[in-house]
Amino acid sequence: MAGTAVLGRLTWQVATVGAVSGETAxxxxxxxxxxDWAGHAAGQHLDVRLTAEDGYSAERSYSxxxxxxxxxxxxxxxxxxxxxxxYLTEELRAGDEIExxxxxxxxxxxxxxxxxxxxxxVAGGSGVVPFxxxxxxxxxxxxxxxxxxxYSARSLPDxxxxxxxxxxxxxxxxxxxLTRQHPPDWTxxxxxxxxxxxxxxxWPASDGPLAYVCGPTPFVEPVAGGLVSLGYPAHRVRxxxxxxxxxx
Amino acid sequence: MRHxxxxxxxxxxxxxxxxxxxxxxxEMTQAVARCxxxxxxxxxxxxxVYGRAPGTVVRCRSCSAVLMVVVRHRQQNCVDLLGxxxxxx
Numbered sequence: 001m002a003g004t005a006v007l008g009r010l011t012w013q014v015a016t017v018g019a020v021s022g023e024t025a026x027x028x029x030x031x032x033x034x035x036d037w038a039g040h041a042a043g044q045h046l047d048v049r050l051t052a053e054d055g056y057s058a059e060r061s062y063s064x065x066x067x068x069x070x071x072x073x074x075x076x077x078x079x080x081x082x083x084x085x086x087y088l089t090e091e092l093r094a095g096d097e098i099e100x101x102x103x104x105x106x107x108x109x110x111x112x113x114x115x116x117x118x119x120x121x122v123a124g125g126s127g128v129v130p131f132x133x134x135x136x137x138x139x140x141x142x143x144x145x146x147x148x149x150x151y152s153a154r155s156l157p158d159x160x161x162x163x164x165x166x167x168x169x170x171x172x173x174x175x176x177x178l179t180r181q182h183p184p185d186w187t188x189x190x191x192x193x194x195x196x197x198x199x200x201x202x203w204p205a206s207d208g209p210l211a212y213v214c215g216p217t218p219f220v221e222p223v224a225g226g227l228v229s230l231g232y233p234a235h236r237v238r239x240x241x242x243x244x245x246x247x248x
Numbered sequence: 249m250r251h252x253x254x255x256x257x258x259x260x261x262x263x264x265x266x267x268x269x270x271x272x273x274x275e276m277t278q279a280v281a282r283c284x285x286x287x288x289x290x291x292x293x294x295x296x297v298y299g300r301a302p303g304t305v306v307r308c309r310s311c312s313a314v315l316m317v318v319v320r321h322r323q324q325n326c327v328d329l330l331g332x333x334x335x336x337x
Contacts (some may be wrong), residue, residue: 010266010269010270045262045265045266047266059266061262061263061264061265061266101266102266104265104266104269104275105262105265105275105277105293106265106275106277106278107261107262107265107277107278107291107292107293108262108277108293217257217258217259217260238293239260239293239294240260240262240293241258241259241260241262241263242259242263243257243259243263243299
């Protein structure tokens with residue numbers, strides 16, 4: 001049924017690369033122009049498909065980095081053994097075309113409809129990408145939902161969107177922990193997100209918060225478990241795991 | 249083979265949102281999947297997903313039984329749902 005448009009079906013579309021900007025040494029944000037983009041919700045993804053000349057193709061899913069209504073953008077971390085990310089981060093230039101489909105996903109999404117529930121966002125490495133969309137969406141809505149973002153990165157130069165997060169707006173508290181290296185004068189947290197840091201940073205369960213946890217699988221499991229131990233009902237902890245580095 | 253816990257290469261159902269929509273024609277990460285082996289139920293997004301097997305293997309987060317296997321062959325998806333007792337969009 002190739003080429004048949006069926007309502008609700010996902011179709012591959014050609015996106016034109018607008019700009020590629022560096023976030024860190026290994027992370028790029030890529031803006032994409034798609035003629036028939038349906039619009040997306042904060043936290044959704046899109047799939048990218050690269051096809052080699054011999055017909056071999058590889059697909060990967062990337063979180064959308066821009067807020068609903070903003071020009072479409074993804075943020076991609078280069079994985080040295082990756083099939084897709086080295087091309088996206090090293091080779092792609094403005095004007096190039098890639099195949100994408102989306103938006104995809106409905107679970108790891110924040111719509112902003114609920115204007116009171118405090119949000120806890122916990123990011124490991126490039127797991128911060130969907131949170132940029134959520135924070136921008138909150139800002140664009142003029143929402144006053146209180147947000148705490150706990151962001152685990154290898155080192156300060158590995159922090160993605162650092163400038164932007166410093167100006168995330170009133171009602172957004174950002175806490176970093178650096179797991180591998182930290183500046184000599186660093187007064188913030190170091191080491192992985194453990195029970196003590198989680199307990200100190202997370203909203204008390206009695207506030208009825210909604211938690212989103214995104215990062216590599218080995219990061220997400222203990223954080224999600226830790227939140228449940230703090231009294232968060234499991235269904236109030238939404239998780240999203242991705243593969244690749246254990247870079248957090 | 250059963251896995252006691254998801255290893256580092258495991259993803260979750262969010263990662264196959266596109267594939268699920270391709271197979272079912274609608275958003276499925278919020279659909280509630282009930283395991284035919286242990287009876288645990290939860291959103292498809294929270295299942296354990298291995299994408300590097302020959303095909304995509306979806307396992308139960310509670311008992312790690314196989315819920316679903318999708319293998320693509322000649323641009324067709326072959327879908328095995330025998331591990332699911334129910335799937336409610």
